[in-house]
Amino acid sequence: GKGGYDHYMLKEIFEQPEAIRNAIRGRIDKDRGTAILSGLGLSPRELVDFQRLLIVGCGTSLNAGLVGEYAVESFAAMLAEVEQAAEFRYRNPIVGSKDLVIAISQSGETADTLAAVREAIDKGALVAGLVNVVGSTIAREAGRGIYLHAGPEISVASTKAFTCQVSVLLLVALKLARGRRMSRDEGVKITREILGIPALVQQVLEKNDAIAKIANNFIKCEHMFYIGRGYMYPVALEGALKMKEISYIHAEAYNAAELKHGPIALLDGNMPVVALMNRGPGQEKTVGNVEECRARKAPVLGVITEGDEEAKVACDWTIEVPDCPHYIATIVCTVALQLFSYHVARLRGCSIDQPRNLAKSVTVE
Numbered sequence: 199g200k201g202g203y204d205h206y207m208l209k210e211i212f213e214q215p216e217a218i219r220n221a222i223r224g225r226i227d228k229d230r231g232t233a234i235l236s237g238l239g240l241s242p243r244e245l246v247d248f249q250r251l252l253i254v255g256c257g258t259s260l261n262a263g264l265v266g267e268y269a270v271e272s273f274a275a276m277l278a279e280v281e282q283a284a285e286f287r288y289r290n291p292i293v294g295s296k297d298l299v300i301a302i303s304q305s306g307e308t309a310d311t312l313a314a315v316r317e318a319i320d321k322g323a324l325v326a327g328l329v330n331v332v333g334s335t336i337a338r339e340a341g342r343g344i345y346l347h348a349g350p351e352i353s354v355a356s357t358k359a360f361t362c363q364v365s366v367l368l369l370v371a372l373k374l375a376r377g378r379r380m381s382r383d384e385g386v387k388i389t390r391e392i393l394g395i396p397a398l399v400q401q402v403l404e405k406n407d408a409i410a411k412i413a414n415n416f417i418k419c420e421h422m423f424y425i426g427r428g429y430m431y432p433v434a435l436e437g438a439l440k441m442k443e444i445s446y447i448h449a450e451a452y453n454a455a456e457l458k459h460g461p462i463a464l465l466d467g468n469m470p471v472v473a474l475m476n477r478g479p480g481q482e483k484t485v486g487n488v489e490e491c492r493a494r495k496a497p498v499l500g501v502i503t504e505g506d507e508e509a510k511v512a513c514d515w516t517i518e519v520p521d522c523p524h525y526i527a528t529i530v531c532t533v534a535l536q537l538f539s540y541h542v543a544r545l546r547g548c549s550i551d552q553p554r555n556l557a558k559s560v561t562v563e
C-alpha cells in the first residue's frame with residue numbers, strides 16, 4: 199500500500215534515502231576510492247580498452263543518462279554520449295566493438311530502449327543494462343548490467359528510479375576514472391560524497407512543508423520555464439518533465455545559456471521561471487540570467503544553496519538545498535523539484551499516480 203502517504207509518488211519520493219542506500223550498497227570500495235560493479239563483467243583491461251561510453255534511454259532515464267555523460271566526461275576525461283533510444287536505433291548508429299553501451303530503463307521493458315540494446319549487440323558493442331525490474335527483458339537481453347535495487351516504483355511519474363540511476367552512474371564514472379586518470383585520493387573523496395547522498399536527500403525531504411507552501415503560488419500557471427547550466431541542465435529537464443506529466447502545466451526546460459537565443463521572447467509576468475542557482479560552476483551566469491528574467495517581470499523560484507543571500511535576493515521564492523558538488527546536487531535539487539511538482543499537481547487536483555495519457559511502461563513505439 200501507500201504506507202500512510204496520499205499517493206505512491208509521495209511515498210516513493212520519501213523512500214529515496216533508503217532506495218539510494220540500496221542502490222550503492224556493496225558497490226563502494228572506500229579504501230581504494232573506487233566502485234565495485236561486478237555486474238558489468240568487465241576485466242580491468244576491458245575497462246580501459248573501450249573508447250567511448252554510449253548511454254541510451256527514454257524520458258526520465260534519458261535525463262539521468264545526461265548526468266552520466268557529464269560525470270564520465272569530467273571524472274574520466276573519456277568520450278561519453280547520451281542518445282534518445284529511438285533516435286539511436288533509427289540513425290544508423292556508429293557503434294562497434296570499441297564501445298560500451300549502457301541502456302537505462304526503470305521497467306526494463308521500454309520498446310525503444312530494448313530495440314537500441316538489440317541494435318548495439320548486433321553491431322558488436324559491449325552492452326550493459328542499468329535496470330530496476332529484475333528479470334525484465336532489457337536486463338535479460340543485455341546479459342550484463344547493474345540492477346538499481348530501488349524497489350518497486352508504482353507511480354507513473356518516475357522519482358526514486360532517477361535518483362538511483364544517477365547515483366549508480368556516478369559510480370560508473372568513478373570506476374572508469376579510477377582505471378584511467380583519477381588519483382586514489384580524488385576517488386576516496388568522491389566515494390565519501392556519494393555515501394553522503396542519502397543524508398543530503400533527507401535534508402531536502404524535511405523542506406516538504408515549505409515547498410508545499412511555495413507551490414500555492416503556481417497552481418494557476420499555464421506555462422513555466424526551467425533553466426540550468428552544466429549538471430543543472432539535466433535537472434531542469436527532469437524538473438520540467440515531472441511538472442508536465444503530473445500537473446499538465448506546460449513546462450519547458452532550457453539551458454540558461456540558450457535563453458537569449460530565442461526563448462526570452464516568451465518571458466513576461468505570466469511566465470514563471472524555476473532556476474537552478476545553487477553554488478557551483480556557472481552559478482553566477484545563471485544568477486545573471488535570472489536578473490534578465492526579472493527585468494521582464496517573470497516571477498522566479500530559485501533553487502539555491504542554503505544561506506546564499508546573494509542568490510536569494512534575485513528571486514521571488516527560494517528552495518534552499520544543502521551545499522554539495524554539482525554532480526551530487528543533480529540528485530539533491532531533483533528531489534526538491536519532485537516535491538514542488540507533486541504539490542502543484544496535488545493543489546490542482548490532478549490524478550497524480552495515474553496521469554492522463556500515460557502508462558508506466560511504454561512497450562510500444
Ligand code: F6R
Nearest residue numbers: 257258259303304305308355356
Ligand atoms: C517519467 C517517466 C517516463 C519514463 C520513460 C522510460 O516520469 O516515467 O519518462 O522514464 O518512459 O521508462 P523506463 O525507465 O522504464 O525505460
